[in-house]
Amino acid sequence: MADEDWGAVVRLLWGPAVEPARGPKRGLTLGGIAEAGVAIADAQGLGGVSMQLVAGELGVTKMALYRYVPGKGELVALMVEAALPDPAGLDAETAAQDGWRERLGVWARALFAGFRAHPWLLEATVGARVMGPREVGWMERALAAMDGCALSGAEAMDAVVLVSGHVRGIAEQERAMGGGSAGPDAGLAKALDEVMREHGEGYPALTAALASVAAHGGQDQALEFGLERIFDGIGLLVEGRR
Known part of the structure; x- marks a missing residue:
């Protein structure tokens, strides 16, 4: 989406809900439109989402849908906001934790659960774009989890990027392996099994x-192993500052 189109996304995500200025009222809401798009993306992936399909799910014409949402880019932005769990749900659990490491761990595991529930979010939440209140709220809570660590704002942001990158990487692997509860390690072992039986002596x-x-x-511990090692490294920096 071009930068000049971001104004429409900002209004949709952050502005008050506005009825279309003209056309018949059909009981559509931005939330209902987003939920229809999410249902399609969960079933068919992000590439399966179109304005035509969403309109069909809602029982309206595509032109009627355009009165609410200017295009697919704006639709996807609404879908991301609807699919992400409300970050306020983390507040009680993080408040019960003693330190930044435990709080950031709660945040990372909840983020992973969100990607697992809606794998298309991995594709929809990359690149320069406008983020909605929920997505910004996730970033806010990650930074708040590190409050008191004596890191600069830039360092705290980099730490959050590092943690979220690890979470995204494991979620991407799981998605590529077809998802499910087995995890990426099990999928890799299965894929390598026959090759290793035939050629294992070379490796x-x-x-x-x-x-x-x-x-x-110890299989399928890559998420936790990576988080612990990342936290170990951040911890060394934090201790040095103290």
Whole structure:
């Protein structure tokens, strides 16, 4: 979406709900339009969403839908806002945690759950774009989780980007493996199984690692392992500042 189109998105996401100036009233709301788009994206992926399909789901013409939403870019922005969990739901859980590490861990796991519930969000939440109140609220709560760490604002922002990048990476792997509860590690092991049986002698380190996982567990801990190591690194910086 071009920068000059952002004004319409800002008004849709942040402004008061406005009835279309003309045309018949059909009981449409921005929330209902977004929910219809989310349902289609959950079933068919983001590429399956179109103004025509959303209009059909709502029982109106595409032209009627345009009176509320100017185009697909604005529609996707509304869908992201509707699909993201309300960050206010994190407040009680994070308030019960003792330190920044635990608070940021709650935030990261909740973000991962959101991506798992709506995998198309991974595609819809990249690049320069206007973010809605919920998405901005997620960023606010991540930074608030690090309050008191003695880091600069830039460092805190970079830490949040690092954590969210790890969460997104694991969610992307899980999505590529077809989702489900098995996780990306299990999918990778399954994909490698036949190859390793035939050619494992050429890859002794990988063969040994897979055998260890099979014998002792630890599979599909990449999300938690990565979070803990990232927090270890941030912790060293925090302690140095103190």
